[in-house]
Amino acid sequence: MIPAAFEYYRPQDMAGVLAILEEHGDDARVMAGGHSLIPMMKLRMAEVPHLIDLQDVGGMSGIEVGTDSIRIGAMVTQSDIIDDARLAAAAPILREAALQIADPQVRYMGTVGGNVANGDPGNDMPGLMQCLDARFTLVGADGERDVPAREFYEAAYMTAREDEEVLTAVTIPLPKGxxxxxxxxxxxxxxxxxxxxxxxxxxxxxxxxxxxxxxxxxxxxxxxxxxxxxxxxxxxxxxxxxxxxxxxxxxxxxxxxxxxxxxxxxxxxxxxxxxxxxxxxxxx
CATH class of the missing domain: 3.30.390.50 (CO dehydrogenase flavoprotein, C-terminal domain)
Structure with missing residues (x-):
């Protein structure tokens, strides 16, 4: 239960993240909460020579509830979703799902971005985001693009995200009914x-x-x-x-x-x- 050796990075901004990704390519992986990636590394199911922690990167921890859509930063935790009263009123299904993810200890650290980005077929948020017709914002060296959740997942742990891109936010049309x-x-x-x-x-x-x-x-x-x-x-x-x-x-x-x-x-x-x-x- 010990991961292979890796280099650990904690950049302060997205430019730093993208620079490391560009330098190391598919040998580098970003980590949000780490509840999917770290166990895989410890079991040697994944080897990540260069691990990039997103905890210090600003601008990805907000929840914005607008008149026709909701924007959730990738670093928002499941606990944040549960505790946000405006979000619970606008999209109660998000809170209902988050309460069923793992246990409180995991929900305090596990993030929305990490849950949807790595393509684990067992995660709860990917299917929910498809149901809600969400869009995922990806940022890379060539700029920003949005990918519909219904087109994002290609196979187990394989998604439309390129190796040098980072998922930064999820946008959901305001649910009805x-x-x-x-x-x-x-x-x-x-x-x-x-x-x-x-x-x-x-x-x-x-x-x-x-x-x-x-x-x-x-x-x-x-x-x-x-x-x-x-x-x-x-x-x-x-x-x-x-x-x-x-x-x-x-x-x-x-x-x-x-x-x-x-x-x-x-x-x-x-x-x-x-x-x-x-x-x-x-x-x-």
């Missing part, structure tokens, strides 16, 4: 066996729109347009719920591991999704 983040896990602090993020709007008694994403059921988070479309135009009767679950099952590709066999994971996914949809509908 009902919401739910449901998670099933073996024990407190564990990754999800399955988790579902759902956002629903309705017109009268009919579903007007639905966004659905699930976590830890494929090598990337899964945003299912088909599952959402199965609910639109319905009153969320049993047939609509069954159709949404069937559509999601067509989009996921779980593997067998210590959280259970494939058939069990698919069953749990269906149960969790139905539960999340009904709770979001009750809040719409």
């Amino acid at each position: 009902g919401y739910a983040y449901e998670k099933q896990k073996r024990k407190i602090g564990d990754y999800a066996t399955a988790a579902a993020a759902v956002q629903i709007t309705k017109e009268g008694d009919v579903c007007d729109s639905a966004a659905i994403a699930m976590t830890n059921l494929s090598d990337t988070p899964v945003y299912s347009e088909a599952a959402g479309a199965a609910l639109v135009g319905t009153a969320l009767d049993d047939a609509a719920l069954t159709a949404a679950a069937a559509a999601m099952l067509n989009d996921i590709d779980p593997t067998e591991d210590n959280r259970g066999p494939i058939a069990f994971k698919k069953h749990v996914a269906g149960v969790i999704l139905r539960r999340a949809i009904l709770r979001a509908w009750s809040r719409a």
Whole structure:
């Protein structure tokens, strides 16, 4: 449980971060909270000759709630999300999800940027950000660009971020309607066996729109347009719920591991999704 030797850097600004990344290329990695990267280094699942700590870089720890969008700095912690009253009022699903991440000790250090940037299929925030149609701001030597969360994840631990780019912020359109983040896990602090993020709007008694994403059921988070479309135009009767679950099952590709066999994971996914949809509908 001892990592390979590495050089440690703690630059004071983004220019310093980018200079180190440019010098060392894919031998360098940035660290926000470190709760994903450090365990991988200690287990020798990742070797990082040059580790860049972002703790002293300013400008990435703010939460801005606007009239039509929310901007969250990459260094905002899960605890910050839980404690921000304006954010909880504007996007309560963020607080609901953050409260289900690991335990308080992790949430005090674990950051939004770290959770979404490294492409871990078990992390909670990537699927949630896809559900909310978030955009990730990436900064590199060539400037700044935004990448939709729904296009960011390519495979396990592989994303659209280039080696010399840093994810600095997440921007979310102001959520509307009902919401739910449901998670099933073996024990407190564990990754999800399955988790579902759902956002629903309705017109009268009919579903007007639905966004659905699930976590830890494929090598990337899964945003299912088909599952959402199965609910639109319905009153969320049993047939609509069954159709949404069937559509999601067509989009996921779980593997067998210590959280259970494939058939069990698919069953749990269906149960969790139905539960999340009904709770979001009750809040719409």
